[in-house]
Amino acid sequence: MTNVSEAVAVAIQHHQAGRLDVAEEICREVLAAVPDHVDALHLLGVIASLPFVPDWRWLLDRSDSPWYPRMRLFRQKKLGDWEGVFEEIRAAISERVQSSRFKVQG
Numbered sequence: 001m002t003n004v005s006e007a008v009a010v011a012i013q014h015h016q017a018g019r020l021d022v023a024e025e026i027c028r029e030v031l032a033a034v035p036d037h038v039d040a041l042h043l044l045g046v047i048a049s050l051p052f053v054p055d056w057r058w059l060l061d062r063s064d065s066p067w068y069p070r071m072r073l074f075r076q077k078k079l080g081d082w083e084g085v086f087e088e089i090r091a092a093i094s095e096r097v098q099s100s101r102f103k104v105q106g
Contacts, residue, residue: 021080
């Protein structure tokens with residue numbers, strides 16, 4: 001990015017695409033260079049005020065879905081915590097593989 005205005009424009013694009021963590025990082029970089037940049041401050045405030053709530057169709061506090069009864073949902077415990085999600089997936093796969101249904105009979 002060649003200038004601050006372009007960086008903020010890219011941050012807005014990331015925000016609109018739902019990549020809030022990337023938008024936040026860009027805003028923080030802009031504010032490190034220009035601490036009173038109004039657009040970056042505003043966008044960072046918007047990102048900070050957004051509730052951490054999934055889409056209504058996936059309901060809350062459940063790992064199942066009435067629309068997909070055989071599907072299991074893995075959720076971030078806090079925004080951006082993908083490592084926790086992948087750890088839960090690894091544990092679920094391990095549990096599934098170790099279940100008697102998948103044991104090799106010999």
